[in-house]
Amino acid sequence: MRRLAAEHRIGGVHGMLIELIACDSKFYTAVEVAAANQLFNIVVDDDATAARLVALLRKEGGGRATFMPLAQLRAGALPAYPDTQDAISLLSRLRYEPRFEPAARQVFRKALVCRNMTVASRYAKSHELDCLTLDGDTVNRRGALTGGFHDTTRSRMAAQAKIAEQRARADALAVEQAAAHAAALAADQEVSRLLGELQRAEAQHTRATHVAEQLQICLLYTSPSPRDGLL
Numbered sequence: 062m063r064r065l066a067a068e069h070r071i072g073g074v075h076g077m078l079i080e081l082i083a084c085d086s087k088f089y090t091a092v093e094v095a096a097a098n099q100l101f102n103i104v105v106d107d108d109a110t111a112a113r114l115v116a117l118l119r120k121e122g123g124g125r126a127t128f129m130p131l132a133q134l135r136a137g138a139l140p141a142y143p144d145t146q147d148a149i150s151l152l153s154r155l156r157y158e159p160r161f162e163p164a165a166r167q168v169f170r171k172a173l174v175c176r177n178m179t180v181a182s183r184y185a186k187s188h189e190l191d192c193l194t195l196d197g198d199t200v201n202r203r204g205a206l207t208g209g210f211h212d213t214t215r216s217r218m219a220a221q222a223k224i225a226e227q228r229a230r231a232d233a234l235a236v237e238q239a240a241a242h243a244a245a246l247a248a249d250q251e252v253s254r255l256l257g258e259l260q261r262a263e264a265q266h267t268r269a270t271h272v273a274e275q276l277q278i279c280l281l282y283t284s285p286s287p288r289d290g291l292l
Contacts, residue, residue: 062074066114069113071110071114073105073107077101077102078168080221082156082165083155088195089213090213091174092155093216093218095191095193096168096169102168105130107132107133108128108130129163134163136166139152140188140190142190147180148181148184149174150169151169152165172193173185173193175194178200178208181193185201185202186204
């Protein structure tokens with residue numbers, strides 16, 4: 062998607078939702094369970110941008126993608142979350158830029174993280190929210206319970222966090238490399254300047270030596286000899 066956007070100069074493509082949100086590691090499982098494949102939806106500015114990318118995907122046989130046009134998303138108001146220490150809205154634990162608020166609300170506004178399944182069952186029924194635990198067990202607002210083993214070693218949020226860390230490191234190294242290149246260029250320029258000054262100094266020394274030799278020769282032929290003094 063980045064390649065298509067770059068090659069065709071399409072602006073307003075922000076990336077996958079998973080790239081645009083962050084949270085503490087203890088919420089990774091809850092985020093992955095609440096969002097599922099929506100984490101890989103592509104966030105764009107508007108439906109015109111999405112339509113262009115869909116056309117390019119179809120033309121190049123590049124597969125399928127789901128887009129989230131920020132201008133068209135209507136996530137609605139936030140629900141009335143329960144005022145308790147046994148549960149907290151998952152949305153409130155996410156970090157993202159304000160401009161991506163519509164996309165975050167669309168996916169996470171109905172998700173409530175609960176202390177355990179008992180609490181989850183209670184609030185799913187009383188507040189019509191999709192409740193889940195930090196382990197990924199869920200009770201949706203319709204009453205269905207889902208639970209079991211969740212392989213945290215294959216966490217997509219953890220993988221994305223590592224990718225973001227490596228990208229930040231690569232950006233920092235790129236800045237250092239640019240600074241080192243600039244310093245090396247400045248050093249080369251300084252060396253060139255000093256060599257130029259040295260060459261000019263050597264040239265002046267050569268001319269001065271030549272002039273001194275010419276003066277000695279002139280003095281040798283113009284000085285009176287002892288015999289001239291006796292005459």
